[in-house]
Amino acid sequence: MHFAFDEDHRSFAESTRDLFADRVTPDTIREAWRAEPGQLDPAPWQAMVEIGLLAAHVPETRGGLGLDELATVLVFEEAGYAGVPHPIVETTLIAGPLLPHADGRMVTTDIGSNGAPWAAEADQFLVLEGSSVALVNAEDVTVEPIPSIDGARRLGVPSWSAESTTVLTRDPRELEELTLRGALGTAALQLGLSRRVLDLAVDHVCEREQFGVAIGSFQAVKHALADVAKLIHFARPAVHRAAYSLATRNRERGIHVAMAKSLSGEAAELAARVSLQCHGAIGYTVEHDLQLYLKRIWALTPSWGDPRSHRTLIADHLRVGEFATTEQG
Amino acid sequence: MDLTWEPGHERFRTEARSWLERNVRQWREMCGGTPPSGDTREGFDRHLVWERMLHEARYAAVSWPREFGGRDASLWEWLIFEHEYYAAGAPPRITQNGIFLLAPTVFEYGTDEQRAGILRRMSAADDTWCQGWSEPSAGSDLAAIRSRAERVDGGWRINGQKTWTTRGAFCTHLFGLFRTDPESERHRGLTYLLVPLDLPGISVRGFGRLDGAEGFADVFFDEVYLPNDAVPGGVALGDEGQGWAVAMATTSSERGLTLRSPGRYRATLERLLVLAREAGRPDLCDRLADAWIRVEAYELSTLETVTELVRGASIGAESSLSKLWWSELDIELHDIARALLGPQFESNPEWHRGWQFALAGPIYAGTNEIQRNIAAERLLGLPRR
Numbered sequence: 001m002h003f004a005f006d007e008d009h010r011s012f013a014e015s016t017r018d019l020f021a022d023r024v025t026p027d028t029i030r031e032a033w034r035a036e037p038g039q040l041d042p043a044p045w046q047a048m049v050e051i052g053l054l055a056a057h058v059p060e061t062r063g064g065l066g067l068d069e070l071a072t073v074l075v076f077e078e079a080g081y082a083g084v085p086h087p088i089v090e091t092t093l094i095a096g097p098l099l100p101h102a103d104g105r106m107v108t109t110d111i112g113s114n115g116a117p118w119a120a121e122a123d124q125f126l127v128l129e130g131s132s133v134a135l136v137n138a139e140d141v142t143v144e145p146i147p148s149i150d151g152a153r154r155l156g157v158p159s160w161s162a163e164s165t166t167v168l169t170r171d172p173r174e175l176e177e178l179t180l181r182g183a184l185g186t187a188a189l190q191l192g193l194s195r196r197v198l199d200l201a202v203d204h205v206c207e208r209e210q211f212g213v214a215i216g217s218f219q220a221v222k223h224a225l226a227d228v229a230k231l232i233h234f235a236r237p238a239v240h241r242a243a244y245s246l247a248t249r250n251r252e253r254g255i256h257v258a259m260a261k262s263l264s265g266e267a268a269e270l271a272a273r274v275s276l277q278c279h280g281a282i283g284y285t286v287e288h289d290l291q292l293y294l295k296r297i298w299a300l301t302p303s304w305g306d307p308r309s310h311r312t313l314i315a316d317h318l319r320v321g322e323f324a325t326t327e328q329g
Numbered sequence: 330m331d332l333t334w335e336p337g338h339e340r341f342r343t344e345a346r347s348w349l350e351r352n353v354r355q356w357r358e359m360c361g362g363t364p365p366s367g368d369t370r371e372g373f374d375r376h377l378v379w380e381r382m383l384h385e386a387r388y389a390a391v392s393w394p395r396e397f398g399g400r401d402a403s404l405w406e407w408l409i410f411e412h413e414y415y416a417a418g419a420p421p422r423i424t425q426n427g428i429f430l431l432a433p434t435v436f437e438y439g440t441d442e443q444r445a446g447i448l449r450r451m452s453a454a455d456d457t458w459c460q461g462w463s464e465p466s467a468g469s470d471l472a473a474i475r476s477r478a479e480r481v482d483g484g485w486r487i488n489g490q491k492t493w494t495t496r497g498a499f500c501t502h503l504f505g506l507f508r509t510d511p512e513s514e515r516h517r518g519l520t521y522l523l524v525p526l527d528l529p530g531i532s533v534r535g536f537g538r539l540d541g542a543e544g545f546a547d548v549f550f551d552e553v554y555l556p557n558d559a560v561p562g563g564v565a566l567g568d569e570g571q572g573w574a575v576a577m578a579t580t581s582s583e584r585g586l587t588l589r590s591p592g593r594y595r596a597t598l599e600r601l602l603v604l605a606r607e608a609g610r611p612d613l614c615d616r617l618a619d620a621w622i623r624v625e626a627y628e629l630s631t632l633e634t635v636t637e638l639v640r641g642a643s644i645g646a647e648s649s650l651s652k653l654w655w656s657e658l659d660i661e662l663h664d665i666a667r668a669l670l671g672p673q674f675e676s677n678p679e680w681h682r683g684w685q686f687a688l689a690g691p692i693y694a695g696t697n698e699i700q701r702n703i704a705a706e707r708l709l710g711l712p713r714r
Contacts, residue, residue, distance in 0.1 A: 001338070001405055002331045003632040004640075070330060202709050217712040219698070222705030229704055230650045237629035238622075244330055259622045311618035320605040320617045 003237070005074065013074035016053060020082035023047050026289040032085035032152035037120035037145060040154070045086050049104035053088070057096030064102035068247035069093070069181070073188050073240060080192025083293055085152040087118045089185035094178055095126045098133060098168040107135075110158060112182040112304035119143040119156025126178075127160065132170045133178060140164035150295035180246060180257045183304040187239045187257075187264040190300055194232050194268045196293050197275035201225060204279050215278075224274045231270055235263035255317050258310035265307040268297045332632070334409075341402070342409045345388070349417035352382055366682070367423040368544035373499040376423045380454035389452045390428050397444070398452030404635045408590060415596035423496060427451045427458030429588055431504045434521070438567040438575050446561020447523070461491040461505025461524070461548060462576070468493075469699050471506075472515040472573070476550060478507035478522060484556040485509075485522065485564070487530075490549050493693075497546025498535030501526055502560075506572045519572035523560045528553050540685040588694060589655045591628040597662045597683070598624045601669070608669045616665050623658045627651075646707035649700040656690030656697060663687045 005013075023044040032040060048054055056072050058064020072093060079088050087108040095107040105123035110116040116125060120143050125136050136158075143156040169175070202225065205216030215221055242260035245253035272294045276283045283290045301307070315321030334342070356379050357364065365372035383389040384398055392407040393399025402410065422428065428451060435447055450456045467473040476489025491497075491505055503524045510518030526533060530553035535543040557563055567575035598620060605617050630651065634644065663684040667674045674680060691697040705711045 001334055001632065001636070003629070003636045005330060198709075202711065206711065213714070214712050216705075217714050219702065222711050223698065223701040225709055225711070226650075226653070226701035226704040229708055230653050233647065233650045234623075234626040234630055234654055237633050238626050240330075241332065241629050244332055248332075259625060262619075262622055263626060308615060311615050311622070314618040314621060315614035318602060318617065318621055320602060321611070321614045 003240075005070075005240075009071055009074060012071065013078055015051065016048075016075045017078040017081075019047055019051065020044075020078055020084060024082040024084050026083075026292055029083050029085050029152050029292045032154065037143075037154070037156075040085070040118070040121045044084065045106060048086070048088065054092050054104050055096070055102035056092055058099050058102035059097065062099065062101055064096065064099075069184060069243040070240075070247040073184070073243035076185050076188035077192040077195075077239075080189035080296075081196045083152070083193070083196070083296055085118075085154075087122065089182070089189060090117065090126070093181045093185040095124075095135075097181075098126075098174070098178070099135070100166075100168075112179065112186070113155075113302075115146050115148070115155040115157045116143075117148075117153040117155055119158055120145065120154060125158050125160070126168075127158065127165065128175075129162065129165060129167070131172045131175055132167050133175055134165035134167045136160045136165045148299055150299040152292065152296070153299055176254075177246075179304065180254060183257050183261045183310070184239070184242050184246060186300050186304045187242065187260040190264040190268040190297065191232065191236060191239055193293050193297050193300070194228070194235070194264070194271040197271045197290065197297070198225065198228050198232065200290050200293070201228075201275040201278040204282075208280075221278055225278065228267070228271045228274050231263070231267040235260070235267040238263045255314060258305075258313045261305055262307040262310040262314070265301050265310075269301060269307075272297045334405075338405055338409060341406050342413060345410050345413045346417065348386060348388065349413055349419055352386070353417050353419050356382060364420065366542045366544075367421055368496060368538070368542040370499065370543065372542075373423060373496065376420060377454050377457075379420060380422070380424050384453045389424070389454070390432065393432070393448065393452065397448035404638055408592075408631065408635060411590035412592035412595065415592040416599070418596070423499075424451065424454050424457060425588075426460045426495060427456070427502075427504075430460060431458050434504075434566060434575060434578050437578055438521075440562050442562030443560070443566065444562075456502050457496070457500040458502045458504055459494045459497045459500040459526075459546070461494055461503040463493045464490060465492055469696050474506050474508055474519060476505075476507050477511060478509050478520060478555070479511070480509070481554070484554060484559070487522075487524070487550040487553040487555055490547060492545075492547045494533075494546045494548050495544055497526075497548050498533050498543055503548060504566070506576055509569055509572075513570075516573035518570055519576075520569050521566040521572040521575040522555065523564045523566060524553075524555055525559050528555060528559070530554070538685075539688065540682050589652075591624065591631050591655075594624045594627060594655060594658055594662065597659070601662055601666055604666060604669050610669060613665060613668055616661070616668075620658070620662055620665060623654070623661070627654055627658065630654075646703050649695075649703040650708070652694060652700050653697055653704075656687075659687040659690050 052065060055064040056067045060066035076089055087106060090109050091107040094109060106121060107124045107126055108116040108118050108122040109126035111128055123138050125141055127134050127136055141158045141160045143158055145156045148155040205221050206214055208215050239260040242256040245256040275290060276294060279290055282288050312321060360375050364375045367373055367376035380389060387400045390399045391402035391410050395401055432448060432451060435444055462471060464474055464476060466475060476491060478485040478487045487507060503526055506519045507522050508518055509520040530551045532549045534547045536545050538544040555564055666680045667684060670677055670680060706713055
C-alpha cells in the first residue's frame, strides 16, 4: 500500500504547471472569449505539443508515449487551475488512446457534452456513429456555433456525412472506457478549478478591509472557506484513486470514477459559490478574473455526467437503487 | 502508487478477523447477550473484561512495542485492525482516551521510567485513564484553565474542577492540564499532570449524557496532595510550565488519525445499507450513495495520510479537516437511518443511541467551529484577528 504519486508523475505535473503559468494567463482566457472562430492563439497549444503532453496516451506503437491515466491526472488538475482554453482533456485523454497517430492535431468531441468545445479550432472530431467511435477531419465537418456560459470554451455543434468518418472502434466496451476517461479528466480539471477560485478568494479576503480589518479575519468568512478546503481535501484522493483504477483496469473503476466526478463536482460548485460570495460585488463583474474560472466550473459540472447522475450509478452498484428502477417501471 | 495490500498485511487481517469473530462472540456470551454501554457502571466492568481479552492477545494497542503489550504493528496494520475491529461489531473502547490520547504523549514526552510504569498497565486496563482538559470556564477556550497545582514538599497541591470528563466516574486515573504558575495567563504556566483518582480530596460526580448513560463526570479537587511518586517516574509529563505544548501533541493525534479511524464509519454504513435494502426507499438513494462516497473518501484520505506518516512526515492542521469530515459523516449516516426507520426509530436503541452519540462529534475534541478557524488560519493563511 502506497498512496502517493511517483517522482516522475510529480515532475511532469510541475513542468506543465510552469508552462501553464507562463503561457495561460487570465488575458489568454479573455482572448479565447473574444477571438473570431478559427482565430484562437495557437501558441499555448504548440507548447503542449512540444513537451509531448498531447501524445501522452497514444500507444507507443503509434508514435505516442503510451502512458497510463495516473501519469497525467495531476497535469489535468494543473490545466484546470490555469483555465487552459484548449481541448487538452479531449485530445490527450479521451481521444489519445484511440488515435491512429500521435501528431499533435487538436481533437475535440461532443460525446460527453452539449456541444464540442473549441469546435471551430479543432483539426479532428471524435464522434459517435451508433455505438462505434469514429474520427472525422475538420474539413468534412460543419460547425454551428452555440452559446456557452463559458465563452472561452467556444462551443459548437458538429455535423458530418457518414462517408467521411474513420471508425476507430466498434467495441461498446471501448466507448465505456472513453466515457470513464472523459469523466476522470473533467474531474481533474474541476479539482484544479476549485483550488484556483479558493486561492483567489483567500487572496481577496486577506487584502480587502472593512470595519478596519481584513475581512478574512471574520469567522463567517473563515468557516465558509474552511468548508471549501475540506471538500477539496477529500475530493482529491478520490480523483487520484479513480486514475489509479483506470490505469490498473480495476474491476470497480466505473464506480471509482463516478465517485470522483461526484465529489469533484460538488467541491467545484461549493468553491464557486463561496468564492463569489467572499469577493462580494467585485466578484460579480466581468472585469474581475474570478468570472473566468467560475464559468468554466459551471460549464463542466454537467459535462460527462453531473454529480447526481454519478451517484445514481453508485446507488445501483450498492443495490439500494433497484427499488427506484422497479417502481418507475 | 500501489493501492493493493502486501501479503503480510493480508495475513495480519485474516488473523485479526478470525480472532475478533471468535472473541467478540465469546465475550457477548459471557455478558449474556448485548452488553450494556461501557459508559455505565455495570457496562464498564463488562468492558474491562473485553479489554483484558484484547490485551492477552496483544490486540489492545497493536502499534505499541512488544515490551508494553503491543505487537510492533505498523500504522498500516493498525488501520487494518481498526477496520476489522468495527466490522466484527466489537465494542467501543473504554480505554480509548488512555491508549489513543495519553499514550502518544507518553511516548513523545515521557521518561523511560514513566513509559515502563504507565503503558503496560494501560494496555492491560489495570489503570484506566480519563481526560482532564475542560473546566466550567474553559471549553473551546482551553487556555482559560483555572485549576491550580502548586509545588509543595514532595509533590503538588491541587485545587479546582475538571468537567465533561468522559467515563470519569469509572476510571482510575486522570491526565490533564493544571495552572502551576499562578502569575501566568493563557497557555503559559500550565503543566501536564497525571493524577490517580483515589487521592484524598478528589470527588467525582458522574452525570448523564444526552443519551442517558453516566458517561460524563465532574472531578473536584479540594486541597489534594499529589505525591511526585503517585505515578512511576513522576506525575509531571514533560517539563513544568510546558503543559500546553505537551497537550497539543495529544490533541493533534486525537483530531487526526487515531481517534476516529475509517473502520467505524464503514461498519455503520454497512449496517445502514442492510437497512436500506430492506426499507426500499428510492427517495433516499442519493443520500445513501453520497454517504458511501464520503466513507470511501475518508478511507482514501487516511491511506494518503498514513503513506505520509510512514515516510516520516507529521500530521498538521489537515487533521482539522478530517475532524469536520468524520463528525459530519457520522451524523449523516445516522440521520439517513432515522429516515429509513421512520416511526420505528423511536424504539430502536441501537440507532437512537448512535444518533445521539453522533451529535456529540461536532462538539468534542475541539468544536467544529474551532476546527474551521484552525483550518482557515493554518491551512489557508487567513488572519487570526
